[in-house]
Amino acid sequence: MSSSLPSAHAPLGRRMIFLLALTCGVAVGNIYFPQAVSPLAAAGLGVPPDSAALVVTAAQFGYAAGIFLLVPLGDRFPHRPLIVAMLAVTGAALLCAAAAPGLAVLVGASAVVGVATVVAQVIAPMAAGLAAEDRRGAVMGTLLAGSIGGILLARTFGGFAAEWLGWRAPYLIAAAATLAIAAALAVALPATVPPSRQSYPALLAAPLRLLREEPELRRSCFYQATVFGGFQAVWTGVALYLTGPAYGLGVQAVGLLALVSAATMAATPVAGRRVDRRGPEPVTLVAILGTIASTGVLALGGLGGAPGLVALGAGTLLLDVAMQSGMIANQARIFALRPDARSRINTAYMTCAFLGGSTGSWLGAQACTRFGWTGVCALVALLACLALARHLAHRPAPAGLRGNAEAKAPSRS
Numbered sequence: 001m002s003s004s005l006p007s008a009h010a011p012l013g014r015r016m017i018f019l020l021a022l023t024c025g026v027a028v029g030n031i032y033f034p035q036a037v038s039p040l041a042a043a044g045l046g047v048p049p050d051s052a053a054l055v056v057t058a059a060q061f062g063y064a065a066g067i068f069l070l071v072p073l074g075d076r077f078p079h080r081p082l083i084v085a086m087l088a089v090t091g092a093a094l095l096c097a098a099a100a101p102g103l104a105v106l107v108g109a110s111a112v113v114g115v116a117t118v119v120a121q122v123i124a125p126m127a128a129g130l131a132a133e134d135r136r137g138a139v140m141g142t143l144l145a146g147s148i149g150g151i152l153l154a155r156t157f158g159g160f161a162a163e164w165l166g167w168r169a170p171y172l173i174a175a176a177a178t179l180a181i182a183a184a185l186a187v188a189l190p191a192t193v194p195p196s197r198q199s200y201p202a203l204l205a206a207p208l209r210l211l212r213e214e215p216e217l218r219r220s221c222f223y224q225a226t227v228f229g230g231f232q233a234v235w236t237g238v239a240l241y242l243t244g245p246a247y248g249l250g251v252q253a254v255g256l257l258a259l260v261s262a263a264t265m266a267a268t269p270v271a272g273r274r275v276d277r278r279g280p281e282p283v284t285l286v287a288i289l290g291t292i293a294s295t296g297v298l299a300l301g302g303l304g305g306a307p308g309l310v311a312l313g314a315g316t317l318l319l320d321v322a323m324q325s326g327m328i329a330n331q332a333r334i335f336a337l338r339p340d341a342r343s344r345i346n347t348a349y350m351t352c353a354f355l356g357g358s359t360g361s362w363l364g365a366q367a368c369t370r371f372g373w374t375g376v377c378a379l380v381a382l383l384a385c386l387a388l389a390r391h392l393a394h395r396p397a398p399a400g401l402r403g404n405a406e407a408k409a410p411s412r413s
Contacts, residue, residue, distance in 0.1 A: 031117060059114040136335065216333055271321075
């Protein structure tokens with residue numbers, strides 16, 4: 001029953017929100033820092049660089065598997081032991097990776113890290129239940145800012161630590177940080193009561209059922225799949241573009257360009273507060289329009305030289321802010337649908353988002369190879385226009401009908 005939901009227990013204070021945001025950053029960073037470490041790991045283990053790239057691939061596939069296999073458990077088990085256990089497994093796997101005698105062990109440990117470090121996707125539904133309804137967007141924005149910080153800093157941290165201390169050092173440092181946060185959360189997290197008693201197979205099947213039953217979930221998934229697909233297309237294409245004949249820069253230029261997006265950490269809490277005040281629909285529209293506008297700025301990257309680089313920096317920043325703002329609006333919308341199934345809803349949502357992102361990344365590479373940078377910008381504009389068309393076609397039900405539907409909806413826990 002909904003009376004047993006986490007929100008009935010304890011609200012989120014500022015210190016807890018900060019700790020949860022830090023946890024999200026560290027957890028997400030565990031997926032990204034190996035990207036900077038793998039070349040040095042290849043040299044240290046005496047294997048070809050392309051073979052060491054399997055470390056990154058294993059972590060990414062593990063993360064996708066973890067979303068499907070572990071995130072639904074947030075509706076079945078109390079959050080505190082579940083989150084602490086996931087962090088403990090992540091820390092242990094990072095220690096195994098640091099001590100790996102060969103590539104096979106390192107790849108296996110990386111896969112385990114990927115599966116277990118999806119804790120940010122368990123924290124988001126939990127926080128949505130603990131937060132007051134009029135602060136839910138702000139809390140989601142703060143947690144997302146933490147994840148963004150983890151993504152941005154992870155590659156820099158991994159590269160510097162590996163250069164100065166060897167490729168095993170980033171794994172040791174990440175393990176220590178992960179285990180320290182697990183210990184802190186074991187004490188600080190409030191007790192929650194799981195809203196569902198369904199079996200594990202039923203939990204795994206629930207995301208597909210929810211997609212069939214909830215049109216607002218399908219709509220939010222479509223928005224994020226298209227916009228995140230455009231986002232991934234840009235970052236795949238820009239790496240090829242900057243290192244190609246148009247600019248002739250090294251891969252370091254891509255990393256420096258990514259640091260421009262650090263400003264997004266300040267923008268996401270603002271977007272969250274806007275969602276709290278005006279609801280998700282206006283923020284969704286602004287996010288889609290911002291994505292379309294970013295393609296015009298990004299297209300100026302074809303000028304080359306310093307003006308082109310400035311345009312690429314401004315365009316990627318605008319695109320990042322738009323995509324992350326849309327993420328906050330979408331999560332606010334879907335977490336309000338089924339308070340008893342937030343983790344399962346988040347599983348469906350994140351799976352669709354990652355499928356869209358993977359497809360966008362592939363399409364971005366194809367567009368850049370065949371049509372150049374202009375083709376990438378056109379692809380992103382097309383995807384965003386599809387999202388805009390869907391948004392303009394949406395006709396919300398009258399308030400009275402929504403209220404009657406919610407009153408008649410049976411509990412599906």
